[in-house]
Amino acid sequence: MFDNKGQVNLNPDKPVITPWTFDNTLTEPVVTASRNPYFWAVDPAGNQLPYLDGIQLTLSEGGTEVGTLMAVQGDIDMQGRHIQLDQYTTLKQGEEQGDYSVRTWPTFAGSDVAFFFNMSMPGATGEAIRIKEFRQALSLAIDRSAIQEIQFLGLGTIRQGVPKPGHPHYPGDDIASLRTEYDPDTANAMLDAALGADARDGEGWRTYNGERIVMSITVTDAFGTWPDAAQVVGRAWEAVGVKTDVNTTTRTLHFTRWQTNEWAVMVWNEDTAGFTFSSIGKRAPEGAGSFHGPGCAQWLVDPDGENAFPCADESVALLEMHKRGPGLPSVERNALGKEIYKTIVENQYNIGIVGLSPMVQGVIVTKNSLKNVPDEAGNDWPLRTPNTGFPEQWYFSQ
CATH class of the missing domain: 3.40.190.10 (Periplasmic binding protein-like II)
Incomplete structure (x- = not known):
């Protein structure tokens, strides 16, 4: 009250x-x-x-x-x-x-449809997600030009979810465009190296420690044609051998089941890229339903919580980078902001598709x-x- x-x-x-x-x-x-x-x-x-x-x-x-x-x-x-x-x-x-x-x-910054990996996903799928090269390969497997042409009507810019040029935390063109090219051959080679070329089940899907990897994607049609984009990405990942299950749900169920650590990938927009130190939850494990890792965010608050999952060291380090920023002088804070986005993109904690478009409320x-x-x-x-x-x-x- x-x-x-x-x-x-x-x-x-x-x-x-x-x-x-x-x-x-x-x-x-x-x-x-x-x-x-x-x-x-x-x-x-x-x-x-x-x-x-x-x-x-x-x-x-x-x-x-x-x-x-x-x-x-x-x-x-x-x-x-x-x-x-x-x-x-x-x-x-x-x-x-x-x-x-x-x-x-x-939009002001970021990516107007983005795919956020659940860094606190349990099981074989979660173990695969926590392999950097696995995430990087899945970015290269996506034909962003097709999504831009159809779902975005040709508008916007193909990019990762970083601030726009001119922002003091913009990490540079090389980072904004890193691994946005469509290169399924390289994606396949990276997955072979990360998981093992022969790590497949009887139906040909990639496995981790003998268990099939299933990238369960949750998406809602709250803004734009996000479900269509998710289907395109799902087919692209399956084309490189990674089984994908796209789930279009209501907005309420979308977030509820993410908070209970059930999905491998969350589809939403990265609209906080210009607000590096004031809006953290889409990039680091902070807050209920953190896009970076909901189980990890809960574990930091209550290790015995029902859906808590121990954080990877890199997730904690990413959170600590965000927490340092507000107390720094502007020159050091801006340098740290750039380093945060460089770290996120290089490690591919989320995948940007197209940004700077009117897709969301524009x-x-x-x-x-x-x-x-x-x-x-x-x-x-x-x-x-x-x-x-x-x-x-x-x-x-x-």
């Missing part, structure tokens, strides 16, 4: 200095917010912001298709989150009839009467998009 009182979206009575104040809680199907007279900002002419008197958020039931239909019918003033990239053509074709415009805001639909919405803005969950488009300055034309 105390925590709820501290959240403005669950406690409308909490005083705030944000542009709008909630009139009711986010738990209701229609949520409204009213202009806050205590908001701290004014425009260059001295007019109090925000311009809009209120905002209404309506829960769309029935999946992302319903949101797209509402947009095409002209029933949405502004929406970006869960407007899917594969609906871009349909939305563009309906612009004139629906009296709206479609723009794209590319297809923006706005009514033509809504003005001052920028054609492009920073797009990233840690940036709380669409706040990067300065909605306090939006207004409706008469």
Whole structure:
């Protein structure tokens, strides 16, 4: 109850200095917010912001298709989150009839679909995952150009999940593109060397200590065509002899079963690459459901926990690198940031596919009467998009 009182979206009575104040809680199907007279900002002419008197958020039931239909019918003033990239053509074709415009805001950093290895997976599959060359080989086995062309409509940049150029932690072009080429021959050779060329079962699948390796991938269709990308990757891994099982689940089950250490690979986006020391869980074993190793993260808190799994030394070292950063002077902190991403990519703790695209919450639909919405803005969950488009300055034309 105390925590709820501290959240403005669950406690409308909490005083705030944000542009709008909630009139009711986010738990209701229609949520409204009213202009806050205590908001701290004014425009260059001295007019109090925000311009809009209120905002209404309506829960769309029935999946992302319903949101797209509402947009095409002209029933949405502004929406970006869960407007899917594969609906871009349909939305563009309906612009004139629906009296709206479609723009794209590319993501700020990272990879817009990424494959996170569970470094705390038990059993033979987990043992294989903890072999660096095994992970590296699986990166080379992927045809990213095919995924970019079909699932990303040709948009974005093939890359690993690192910050974008110009960021003080950007590790360089050589690291951003490391092992992003499609090279199944080298992948096969690396797997032969790492596991043994003859380490196969009766059906020809690769094994570790005589037990079949099964890369169970969990994916949800929460954003974009992630399940389609997962299927492409699954087929690529099977083409080099690694049995793969792609599981498309609900978002809730996706995370619940990851936290219980059941999956070998998690599909999500790496959208925290620009926030190296403030958002750690996708790169190191910290927090419930850490993308790097959920069992390891639990083991660090409670070694006797139900799903705890002893951390590999390299996982602990990676966490310690992240923890050192905030206390360092900026020059040393930036050097450490670069070293963290270099370490992650060289060891292939996760696999980036395509980034800097509008795949995740970057297809923006706005009514033509809504003005001052920028054609492009920073797009990233840690940036709380669409706040990067300065909605306090939006207004409706008469």
